[in-house]
Amino acid sequence: MRSIRFAAALAAMLIAALLLGGCKDSTPSGPVAGMGNTTVTKYVAIGNSLTAGYQSGGLFQSGQIYSYPNLIAGQLNLAGASVGSFEMPLYSDPGTPDPKTGKASRYEILSMTGPVIGPAGAPPGAPINLTLARPYDNLGIPGAVIYDFLDTTSFLAKAGPPRNNPLFSLVLRNAVMGKNILEQARALHPDLVTFWLGNNDVLGYATSGGVSPSAPTSSAVFGALYAQALGALRAALPNAKIVVANIPNVTCIPYFTTVGPRVAASLPAGYYLRYQKHGNTSLAFDSTRFTEATPPFITLPGQTYALLIGHPSGKWYRDNGVALPAGIDTTKPFGLHPQNPWPDALMLDADEQAVAAGAVSAFNGIIASQASVNGAAVVDINLFFTGIKANGLLVSGQEFTADYVSGGLFSLDGVHPSSRGQAVVANEFLRVINGKFGTSIPMVDVGTVPGIPSPLAKGAAGLQVDPSLYQTMQDLFGSSR
């Protein structure tokens, strides 16, 4: 009897508890995916290798699909923009060939011991979207400079000297669809265009250590070309939303920041790195004492040659078919002796850094003012990457940095973003688009984008980057004018 009374009372309490606890969870206020009052039915991306999704020294499908334009197109569709299928000049893995070897130029992690990074020597892939009967939506052409936007020179001609760039033909294919990038973009009638050109007007200078070309595009020329290009784009598409991105300072990229600190740390006390001063073909050398705090800007391909510092070596000249400059004696200790200095082409010295920084600053000023003149939004990618270089970037709990490989944002060539780096760039574009055009497009979940493929097999200590990276970057940027 007592038990029954207790059970009844307990049941009554439980019912009261359930009534209390059964409250319904309602969605809180927050962003709702949508395009606001902005209509986007066609999106076209104009640019260079960064826009094409070129990474790790090659253009290949598994990287192209994570190019920031393709990611942006996907997010636009999520927000209800219905831009449809975003077409790209896909090139099957392992991607485009190195013109000299005929093998895929793509750099891979060949061994985690080190790691050892270089081309795997595999046969190249092939174009797989050649039959599309209209221009591609991604008109990013690796190697393109600002001049190329309006240039109507035959694409095939650009595959020969002096450009030696076969990728214009891959992307633009047929002059019937438009004789230059602008005409092909206009033919697609986009209402949203991203325009990110100009990087290569300084990158070729920087990645070649200030050697080839021996100067960035002059700011006067750049200013004229950029004004002409953006003005023509605006005239061709008077109602389109145009978003331009500026040029990141080259000193943010691991191509320049990876090897120098190692060299500075490894030099014995009392030894100076002697390097060939920019612009000096005769023997005039600088003997700046670099420290780990202020390391030299040695390029990533210089890593191989850094191992030879202090040894008699002429490997750099042999590897690159460079005639020995007068007065160079390769029996002297490489990099330490005034007669066998560190080659100019493998270092961006202080004067060259100033030249590059000056060009970036001037170009970005031009980009900002022309964007204003032509009613375009600006993505300050320079500010964005400067911030990452200084502080890293925390995305949903994961820290990314501008460090080579370990930072997660740069691909194995040390210049171009990895797939995750592309996702971060896409989100920066989307942030500007949302702010400027009143849209509410969701961002890419960076963690769902794959990392750099690797064998995950254990190896020995010491980074090894194949020195052919110098030539690969030269092919891409060096002779681009």
Added chain:
Amino acid sequence: MNLARRVTLSFALSGMLAVEAVAGGFQLNEHGARAMAQAGAFVARASDGSAVFFNPAGLAFQDQISVYGGVTAVIPTVSFYGPLQNNTNAKTQAPNQFFSPINAYVTYPAFERLHVGIGVNNPYGLGSEWPDTWIGRYLTTYVSLHSFYFSPTVSYKITDDLAVGGGFNYVTGSVSLERAVAIPLQAADGDPKVTLDLTGHGYGWNAGALYKITRDISIGASYRSSVKMDASGTASFNPNYAPLDLPAGGVTTSIKLPATAFAGLAWTPAGEKYQIEADYQWIGWSSYNQLAFTFQADGSQVIQPKNYSDTYILRIGGEYALGDFRIRGGYLFDHSPVSTEYVDPILPDANRNGINLGLGYSFSKEFSVDVAYLLLLFNERKAVNTTPTVNFDGTYHTHVSLFGVNLGYSI
């Protein structure tokens, strides 16, 4: 390759935040179903074995040998909307979790004025869990905290109306923290998870006083010291990609569980069927200055400044005798120690209102049972402008159901 160290450091930062938060918001105040049913407003009465926790002075007024023990089922429901950094309000529902803190007390009136008792309970013992693939997986996927307080206690009746008491606390505890790491390389098995498992122990003390001002009114106050837990453990990776040299290894830290104090006023009119009590509980988070992790592999240390402030809980509850039954109820307001910019999914803390219900029933003179239900309704918590180490804004919705049952036997 600086990868290993990078992973270590970023893990360490996240791990530290976690332990700090865990110790903070995962405080449990349900240590006996009778008190729980009255919103934990019990310091001015402390009339059962849970006096060992609420106010040791209460033991001196208990003239029987008693055994009082039980368990509380804690069932949280947590969802997150966001993150705003991704311009999304998408909902992530945390998996259902279940916690079962226990409490057990034995009291003995050893001498006329000096009574003793011993208790074991879990003042900190909750956790949080999120789906393995959720967007915040690099912040946290799983946290679990366990602690056991062993508290031998004495109580002395100075006069017939005034008693004091005190106890010693030996505390053992463990914490497990898990999150995913986006290694820069594409890994066949997906993101590795890093788990930090720590165990530790520490000592503390508590004291209290209870004074019956009149036949009908009593006041009580108690204080429980902070406990510095020296903890050590290991960080481990799964899968552990051997070539990355992920820094699995030893980690030491010390975690400070905060001091807390109760003060209350009870109205227990003789000859009436009801009693009622109102309490104020203070929790001393501000004494908590920093948390430092030391990695044994290289001796490196990472220090995180604390960011909590003192906080409080208001409690009011009572009971009504109806035949063999005691019908109980109460209300509490619990003020979160975590400021908005530090709210993260490890502990989506918020101010909360608690509604308590309960029953007591005596089967015989010796044997009784208490049941209690507590519904904790968390205010909607907007995490905005979270710190650079969190950078994960959005909205958290939480409510928690707690079911407590205790059995008592006294002779």
